[in-house]
Amino acid sequence: MGLPKVEFTILVIEGDGIGPEVTNEACLVLDQLSALPNGRASFKQLKRLFGGCSIDKHGVPVTAEVLEEGRTSNAILMGATGGPKWDGIRRGVEGCEGGTTLLRELTDVYANIRPCEYISSHVSPLKEELVQGTKFIVVRENVSGAFYGPKVEEPDYASDLWAYKRSEVERIARMAAHIALSSASPVPRVISCDKANVLASSRLWRRIAEETIKREFPQVEIVHQLADSATTLMMMHPTSFNGVILADNTFGDILSDLAAVIPGTLGVMPSGCLADIPVKKWGDEPVKGYYEPIHGSAPDIAGQGIANPVGSILSVAMMLRYSFGMEEEAQAVELAVKTTLDAGIKTKDMRGSSSTREVGDQVRANLKMLLEKQSEYS
Numbered sequence: 017m018g019l020p021k022v023e024f025t026i027l028v029i030e031g032d033g034i035g036p037e038v039t040n041e042a043c044l045v046l047d048q049l050s051a052l053p054n055g056r057a058s059f060k061q062l063k064r065l066f067g068g069c070s071i072d073k074h075g076v077p078v079t080a081e082v083l084e085e086g087r088t089s090n091a092i093l094m095g096a097t098g099g100p101k102w103d104g105i106r107r108g109v110e111g112c113e114g115g116t117t118l119l120r121e122l123t124d125v126y127a128n129i130r131p132c133e134y135i136s137s138h139v140s141p142l143k144e145e146l147v148q149g150t151k152f153i154v155v156r157e158n159v160s161g162a163f164y165g166p167k168v169e170e171p172d173y174a175s176d177l178w179a180y181k182r183s184e185v186e187r188i189a190r191m192a193a194h195i196a197l198s199s200a201s202p203v204p205r206v207i208s209c210d211k212a213n214v215l216a217s218s219r220l221w222r223r224i225a226e227e228t229i230k231r232e233f234p235q236v237e238i239v240h241q242l243a244d245s246a247t248t249l250m251m252m253h254p255t256s257f258n259g260v261i262l263a264d265n266t267f268g269d270i271l272s273d274l275a276a277v278i279p280g281t282l283g284v285m286p287s288g289c290l291a292d293i294p295v296k297k298w299g300d301e302p303v304k305g306y307y308e309p310i311h312g313s314a315p316d317i318a319g320q321g322i323a324n325p326v327g328s329i330l331s332v333a334m335m336l337r338y339s340f341g342m343e344e345e346a347q348a349v350e351l352a353v354k355t356t357l358d359a360g361i362k363t364k365d366m367r368g369s370s371s372t373r374e375v376g377d378q379v380r381a382n383l384k385m386l387l388e389k390q391s392e393y394s
């Protein structure tokens with residue numbers, strides 16, 4: 017008899033629009049891993065309302081009970097929230113987006129890790145020779161800056177305070193250096209993007225990021241790039257960003273969505289928000305993480321069964337790696353996705369004709385074979 021499985025509790029927030037469709041495929045991957053006779057972990061899923069569906073039922077985007085489950089669970093898997101129905105409710109934490117920022121803040125998931133790798137499927141609007149070989153990871157500060165500063169919202173005046181403290185920049189710079197030294201990054205290099213020519217918060221950002229990385233990670237190169245010209249360079253020479261892009265909450269959000277042009281669709285981009293440096297190996301204390309595809313609720317395609325579940329499934333791979341130290345399982349999920357896409361099983365956004373469910377089914381069929389092979393050799 018093998019060792020008893022470790023049970024992890026996952027708060028699952030399917031959310032709105034395509035959220036439930038893509039999250040369902042990712043949850044089935046977790047079920048598949050839980051059911052493995054010789055697997056090392058099982059995943060208890062708490063499916064809860066959040067965002068627009070919670071507003072409709074409870075009048076708030078997130079209830080106190082769900083926030084508490086977010087705080088106490090080992091990890092969170094999120095679909096996406098929001099949509100035109102709730103666009104009018106956006107002040108404070110009353111709206112869908114406010115619920116999301118509140119949960120991020122409460123769980124202190126300060127580092128949003130957003131990998132971008134070129135997947136050859138000929139849907140990138142950029143020339144193949146430009147995008148080939150692109151591999152970078154955006155490390156975005158996730159719980160401060162303009163998203164969180166006090167807001168003034170009057171009929172004829174509005175403002176958002178875009179502020180950073182030394183400690184906030186230090187910890188995200190450490191995370192960026194850590195990721196730059198991991199196997200996720202092709203080179204030990206951090207490209208920090210800011211607007212130090214204009215914004216005071218960016219000047220602090222640049223100075224502290226540079227000091228922290230030079231002092232604590234001398235083996236990591238740090239370079240700086242203004243965030244506006246970074247957008248042009250990213251489209252003209254994507255591989256010049258290979259390594260880690262470090263950016264604050266606002267610039268990181270924009271640069272990582274822009275990065276979706278490289279694979280050619282938002283639908284394949286995963287992300288993880290971490291509350292600490294990732295788990296090094298299986299058995300270490302889990303690191304709290306909040307995982308979600310980077311896309312939104314895509315109301316234009318919701319309910320049609322054509323949403324791409326790849327970003328959500330790859331977010332589960334990130335959860336396995338970064339929160340639980342399950343590297344072999346994470347790699348198996350990633351390979352199962354790659355094999356599925358290489359075989360032409362793709363949704364419409366990748367010029368395929370498969371449904372969300374067909375892509376998910378094929379990923380799980382491939383994963384089954386890969387896990388069986390892994391267990392033969394272990």
Ligand SMILES: NC(=O)C1=CN([C@@H]2O[C@H](COP(=O)(O)OP(=O)(O)OC[C@H]3O[C@@H](n4cnc5c(N)ncnc54)[C@H](O)[C@@H]3O)[C@@H](O)[C@H]2O)C=CC1
Pocket residue numbers: 034038095096097098099100113116282283284308310311312313314315316317322323324325327365
């Ligand atoms: N984390 C979250 O909950 C986020 C929520 N949102 C919310 O989502 C709503 C819609 O926002 P948009 O700006 O339209 O961004 P979006 O990411 O939902 O959609 C942008 C475009 O990408 C396509 N797309 C997105 N995900 C896809 C997938 N998995 N498969 C195939 N195509 C996909 C959509 O069809 C659309 O044409 C808004 O209410 C926004 O606030 C936006 C970003 C993040």
Ligand SMILES: CC(C)CC(=O)C(=O)O
Pocket residue numbers: 112113114116117269
């Ligand atoms: C709070 C989110 C809905 C905004 C967003 O686009 C993000 O941070 O990913």
